[in-house]
Amino acid sequence: MSLDGLEKKKTIDLRQKHIGPSCKIFFSHDPIKIVKAKGQYMYDEKGQRYLDCINNVAHVGHCHPDVVKAGAEQMGLLNTNTRFLHDNLVLYAQRLQATLPDKLSVCYFVNSGAYHGHVSSLIDISPYKFHQLSDAEQSQFVHVAPSPDVYRGKYRADHPDAATAYADEVKDIIQKAHIKGHKIAAFIAESLQSCGGQVIPPVGYFQQVAEHVRKAGGVFIADEVQVGFGRVGSRFWAFQLQGDDFVPDIVTMGKPIGNGHPMSCVVTTREVAEAFMSSGMEYFNTFGGNPVSCAIGLAVLDVIEKEDLRGNALRVGQYLTNVLEKQKQKHPLIGDIRGRGLFVGVELVKDRVKLTPATAEAQEVIYELKEQHVLLSADGPHRNVLKFKPPLCFTTEDADLVVEKLDPILTGICLLAADVLRMRSEVLCCYFLHSRVGGSVRLEGKRFGKYRT
Amino acid sequence: MSLDGLEKKKTIDLRQKHIGPSCKIFFSHDPIKIVKAKGQYMYDEKGQRYLDCINNVAHVGHCHPDVVKAGAEQMGLLNTNTRFLHDNLVLYAQRLQATLPDKLSVCYFVNSGAYHGHVSSLIDISPYKFHQLSDAEQSQFVHVAPSPDVYRGKYRADHPDAATAYADEVKDIIQKAHIKGHKIAAFIAESLQSCGGQVIPPVGYFQQVAEHVRKAGGVFIADEVQVGFGRVGSRFWAFQLQGDDFVPDIVTMGKPIGNGHPMSCVVTTREVAEAFMSSGMEYFNTFGGNPVSCAIGLAVLDVIEKEDLRGNALRVGQYLTNVLEKQKQKHPLIGDIRGRGLFVGVELVKDRVKLTPATAEAQEVIYELKEQHVLLSADGPHRNVLKFKPPLCFTTEDADLVVEKLDPILTGICLLAADVLRMRSEVLCCYFLHSRVGGSVRLEGKRFGKYRT
Known part of the structure; x- marks a missing residue:
């Protein structure tokens, strides 16, 4: 071929x-x-x-031999869904958890990071996507905070406290939503904005945003699909660049997780997982978390470590x-x-x-x-x-x-x-x-x- | 392990x-x-x-050696996204097309069949899912037609023309929607209902439904995620059991397509593809249609044929x-x-x-x-x-x-x-x-x- x-x-x-x-x-x-x-x-x-x-x-690295070997061996042994017990699933979840703050302990496995989406409910929350649509209107349930871009954004490098200034914008949006009688469900942002222009939010921004959002009853979702798994070098997750005092409620992971194998994951707290459980909606995914994906995921974590x-x-x-x-x-x-x-x-x-x-x-x-x-x-x-x-x-x-x-x-x-x-x-x-x-x-x-x- | x-x-x-x-x-x-x-x-x-x-x-068959070999070899050679040209993608699309009526010629590759969904917009269209939610309300944009179940349904085996009777129910729903000023976008159904109770719609039902839906400006989506790829034996696709005079506008495929590898596909007509194109929304999927998925997909098609x-x-x-x-x-x-x-x-x-x-x-x-x-x-x-x-x-x-x-x-x-x-x-x-x-x-x-x- x-x-x-x-x-x-x-x-x-x-x-x-x-x-x-x-x-x-x-x-x-x-x-x-x-x-x-x-x-x-x-x-x-x-x-x-x-x-x-x-x-x-x-x-x-493309076609890393350890990853290929792990995938090929598991493909020859078993590849089925998570309705059966399998060690790869739980060992992978355990290994992944060990890279995260303790509170982030519950995993849901998926097949794709979704790029903030091809389905309408996800396009709604992604300015990057909904601005592409010729006839798009921003959903009234979605508010777009200014990008915390200290080069080109509203508050720049010369601002004495850009983190607070940008976080106050979020606080302001929340207040305006409250005035209209809306409630706040969540704040979602890439830990570093990728398609948004390689934007690195000022340290302290996420902590303050999380405080405002949680006070309003919402959760903080850190999207690590493009920037997680050690890419930033000094930390395993890009949100950790904000400091150890910041812990999101939900972290989304994709792209690098399987080195090309279709795999992704959402990790959250026990509290959020139980709230989801109480909705009565089962979560099942035909392919997500299958033994091959998890074998590959484990190999990726091994290589990151072994090859520093x-x-x-x-x-x-x-x-x-x-x-x-x-x-x-x-x-x-x-x-x-x-x-x-x-x-x-x-x-x-x-x-x-x-x-x-x-x-x-x-x-x-x-x-x-x-x-x-x-x-x-x-x-x-x-x-x-x-x-x-x-x-x-x-x-x-x-x-x-x-x-x-x-x-x-x-x-x-x-x-x-x-x-x-x-x-x-x-x-x-x-x-x-x-x-x-x-x-x-x-x-x-x-x-x-x-x-x- | x-x-x-x-x-x-x-x-x-x-x-x-x-x-x-x-x-x-x-x-x-x-x-x-x-x-x-x-x-x-x-x-x-x-x-x-x-x-x-x-x-x-x-x-x-679990872990079929031909499928494992195809996947393992391609994993060692190249696994990247469809923003680069690759033969596997186009050869697979061509092979898949050959199993379908000529009109269904344009493919979009995805990673999962979605089970009619974990996201709200897809849960909305799946009674199987939204009935699970304790606080669910059926979306006003969704109408549920009676299951064309001739054993337990509204019209049974003793009915002289159950196909027409069930299709008339759809016609009726369309008329009521029109009276309320709604328009019809689409009709979606599994070609044979799987989670719905292994229901086999009477022959002629889809043709008549398609006629009503198209007359109202909608499209017919046949969901083959559970029942496609030759499972029904006499035909490659379950919708073909209705007769050669029935051609859906969109077909969704998943589960068996990759024998366990996360892979799925939406095939449609040139007309629908161009309407989607004109929305201005790009379709990109990090993993969908990658060379490994397509190598595996090709191997699955080969085995279906080779082993009859x-x-x-x-x-x-x-x-x-x-x-x-x-x-x-x-x-x-x-x-x-x-x-x-x-x-x-x-x-x-x-x-x-x-x-x-x-x-x-x-x-x-x-x-x-x-x-x-x-x-x-x-x-x-x-x-x-x-x-x-x-x-x-x-x-x-x-x-x-x-x-x-x-x-x-x-x-x-x-x-x-x-x-x-x-x-x-x-x-x-x-x-x-x-x-x-x-x-x-x-x-x-x-x-x-x-x-x-």
Whole structure:
């Protein structure tokens, strides 16, 4: 199925024929066909290697042999649902619990982290999703607090107490809801905002929000789907970066939990679990928590520990941040670099004072890096934040490689910007970016060739 | 992790500590610890074999070597999301399409069949779920049509045209909704009702319902999660039992699709896919349609074909129905036997005229069979339908074995019923049934021993 598979064009044709058109592909003008992967590298059908800076799901490295072995062995032995007793389920739950504060002790196993959802009730709570809908109205039961973004948000790095200021916004929302006669069920946030633009909330924010929410009768849900399992290096869970005095009531986990195997988990307190129980609704999930998923989950935890991947995330993440900081000194396009461990964002701006998002430029960087066999993505509300979230086996050499490729691209974009400015044609610029993106010719030749003629 | 695992008591203790109390287990008074499985057999920690009549997920047989091999090989090669091109995704979609009417050509891959759901928007459309909630109110946007059950339902086998009568009920609901100013979005039903009590809708019902629903602007969704992939034997999909003139607009698939691997799929028409596309909402799923899931899906389709499992389902299903019919002649407790292929229901009644559901008796049968190492379940609105949905490699010898065990149990229950009747104590009967269920002593000794003293 791999190296002697379908011709790429045939794969594309069949995909257009049989896969829903709402399913987007990376680099749609010239998508990549990946046939194998190992560690932090992916390989296309021609054997070309790509450095993978984006697959946070392949947490301990693509196709890690220990994880594959655990999954394959258990698949050959037993794979059934949790209506039967099985050691893997309870041993995994026990191991997972040991990484969490004591209070978070009850697990529910699922198959997917849901991306805050494809179903209406989950889309309702995700601005990232409901803003995509052309005819969307924000549900009257949902209130969106300002993103605690100290770079671009309402309260910034120069604010004396951004944590309190952002938490007070939540308090304010609660008060307004109460005035309208509404009650508060829950506050949900990623522990570090990922699609929201690699935003790191100021320390103390969650504690204060939790206090306000709990006072109103609600619970605090920390979403660790993208950022948990040691990615931040210094702690196992990103919410722990807020300090040991903060404990959520519910934690959602997904993506990295099974290194690619469909698996996810919700962990909560005994109190919340019993409240759910008292609703009378059974929770059953055909696949969730099956022996194969749990064997794989256990192997992932083993590898994180055995290979000190948290330590690696911390060291390499710091190294990556350092080399990117040097790029920031060189390229005015880089407005901010922020991160924890191997979760790093590089925010591109056209102007460091006005912070005008450099959206097209970020797309340009992504496409140019792809041409040079480095996979990176851009996200955030303005899609101007380069998003590093590689497998945790990423090395300092990998960091050097990205920056080595990134440097001339940023220089090129700077020159291009000056060029376009001279022509004062934004429309032409957009067309130009798109047409180039479709091709596969190297940056320099095509830019100045096609553009200046 | 298997034969030398935790002591059973320790497994139970850890489960109580770390797994949500809403997660129900089979035979909660004395649950089974299963450590391995092969084909249609499961084995507990002592090596005791159980005949599995219930795991419709292990469709081609537990741990089928071809499926395990396909999964293990692909896990070692690549497992990533569908934002990259991959042959497995498109080849699987193509193969799946070939089993369906031409119009159903566009696939969306997911990880779970959802059981009609754990999220509120899906619970809303599932009476099976929302009736479980103590404080549930039926959503005003949801209308529940009568189950097209010709044994116990509104229109029965003696009705001259039950299909039209049941379809007219849907037409009526649509008209009433229109009068209230509501519009119709969709009709959703299992192609054969599974948890609804192994109900087989009369031929022609779906065609007429589809006509009414489409006339009102809605679509017809056929849920094949429990009954698809050749289980019914004569056709690949259960909805096809209605005839070739019926084509749903959307088909949902899950459980058997990956033989236990978390995988599911929604297939629809180009028209519906484009309407979804025009909503502006992207569909992405971290795990859905990944190369491992699709490799496994392809292997499952191969095995169904190679081992002629549809043929086996038809032959063994017919044999099972025949031997059960003989039991019906012998035991008045059996009110109805119905099925297609290896999807067979045995409805227990206390009275063949009034059809009083023999709910406690059905539970009794299940528990007694378990003591004799046969796994069967009871379902339906009254939980009085014994539900056969074994792996498709089930044999005539397996069918004989179940019936051999079932026969004396049904005889025993009949004697017990007479006994209880004499004592006129329903409360005592319930207590008795429950207390015995908790023990593991064989039927005869305990019943007449404990009860008569």
